[in-house]
Amino acid sequence: MRSTVLDKEESNKKNYARPPVAVDKDEAARHGVIAVSKPQGVTSFRIVQKVRHLLGIKKVGHTGTLDPFATGVLVICVGRPATRLVPRLMEGDKEYEATLQLGVTTETQDPEGCVIEERPVPELNEKVIQNCLAKFRGKQLQTPPSYSALKHNGKPLYYYARKGIKVNKEPRQVDIRKLECIDYGRDTMTIRVTCSKGTYIRTLAADIGEFLGCGGYLSRLKRVRNGFFSIDECLPGEVLFDEKAGRDMLLQSLMPVEEVKKILI
Known part of the structure; x- marks a missing residue:
């Protein structure tokens, strides 16, 4: 009896199987x-x-x-x-125009996060900026931001960040092929970046701020080329x-x- 039922079920599966959709x-x-x-x-x-x-x-x-x-x-x-x-x-490489807000650090490294620290901004000039940007050109290890979709044990990093759970984030190699300042003010800097896939411009902005000793976050981002x-x-x-x-x-x-x-x- 069980064999007959199974045979009938298999027959029904065949009858109702959906043909490949052309x-x-x-x-x-x-x-x-x-x-x-x-x-x-x-x-x-x-x-x-x-x-x-x-x-x-x-x-x-x-x-x-x-x-x-x-x-x-x-x-x-x-x-x-x-x-x-x-x-x-x-x-393919990606190219961005990005504006950094210096002197302010946010938990997400962008304008959508809460401010966690404010520090005075040093006087900016061409020499200071060029010396700073030179440190970030070329191949390097970059630690991804806590608020990102990269997975850790099957869950995105932002899942842990929102719960206040610290996880070990493995640095990844990226290549910042071109990096130049196209404008700056008392506490802002606008840069043009050409980089490899996997590069976080938010993290680059925060790292530049730390190098200058004042912190910073990415306040504006425009991708001008993708491949x-x-x-x-x-x-x-x-x-x-x-x-x-x-x-x-x-x-x-x-x-x-x-x-x-x-x-x-």
Whole structure:
């Protein structure tokens, strides 16, 4: 009797098994890679959600998140053929423009965290700044911030930070290929950074502040380049919140997967 029941269950499984879903031509036309200029105050996940909704494609990912307060290039991969390229696209250098608020330290190394210390800022001049930035160029070990999505025992570091639990954070090698000051004031400094994947600009800002003896945090961040995608080529993220215009502009702006592959070779 038990054997008969099992045979019947197996038969039902076969009858109700879903056949492989073939990708139609219309869906294939919605696969590709697009660079979006993420607005301030919007999460990277929200941008991915909007693209997923507007194009009707479930498999959507990005090649590197931006914090909500940050703006700039967010590379989105749409469809399975495109998301398979994410690891290769992540290998490219990233370029940022970042403003440091000196004399103030926050728990998250950015404007979203609580202030934990304030110290006087030394007088800044070209010599002081150049001497400081020279210390941070090239390959180096960087300790990731406590408030980050990096995993420790299966949980993101921010999980432990929010509970006040200290964990051992392993330093990671990063490469800051270019680092220059493009403006500075009495207690601020704006820098341009070209770096390898995995570099935390928040941590760089905090480390620069510590080197100057006054502390600091990252008050503004704009990613101006991600691999071969430049801010000038981006689709404005605001348009994604317009149902009709957003879909049309996404379809016009998608770079076909085969074209991306040729650039990556």
